Amino acid sequence: MGEITGRQVFAVTSGAFAVIIAVNVVMAWQAVSTFSGVEVGNSYVASQEFEEKRDAQDALGWTLQPAYVAGQGLTLTFTDKAGLPVQLSNLSVLVGRPTNDNFDQRPDFQREAGVYRSAVTLEPGKWMLRVEAEAPDGTRFQQRLDLFVKG
Structure with missing residues (x-):
């Protein structure tokens, strides 16, 4: 050597x-x-309205429960303080991966027996749901949820 x-x-x-x-x-x-890293266009403006919007949403007393079953799709169950289904309008849901916006999609939901259903297909792994809706009185409901799809 x-x-x-x-x-x-x-x-x-x-x-x-x-x-x-x-x-x-x-x-x-x-x-x-x-992933661009942008959550809001102007964080200062968003912070000025945050508490007012949060208090109005909390007053609704809504609870949102997502569920995904392979072959059946995604369901969103909105309930009020009494546990009853709520009536909402302008439902908009962004479904995507938490760190990669290449998989973002906006599925259509149909209301069936108080539950909102979409036939969207999700691969196994962690998904993010950004849900926006409107109460009959015009109050905005916004929530970001994590959903884990088993493989």
Whole structure:
């Protein structure tokens, strides 16, 4: 076996650092290209209205329970303080992965026996639901929920 020279050590060390830097650049590019990180357009304006909207929504007393069954789809059950189904309008649901907006979709929901159903198909893993609806009196209901689909 030959003698190790300074040039060989430099080449191996430089090569190792080049691989590490290349992997970091690829990972950073993937992170930035798959999720913008923007939740609201202007956080200052959103913060000024937050408490008022939260108090109005809390006064509704609604509870939202999501459920997903493979082959049957996604259901959303809205109930009031008494546990009865609520009547709502302008239901809008964004379904997507928490860290990647490439899978975002807005499924259509139909009301059946007080439960809102959609035939959406979700792959196994963690999903995020961003639900917006309106009460009969015009009060906005907004909630972000995590949903885990078993594989």
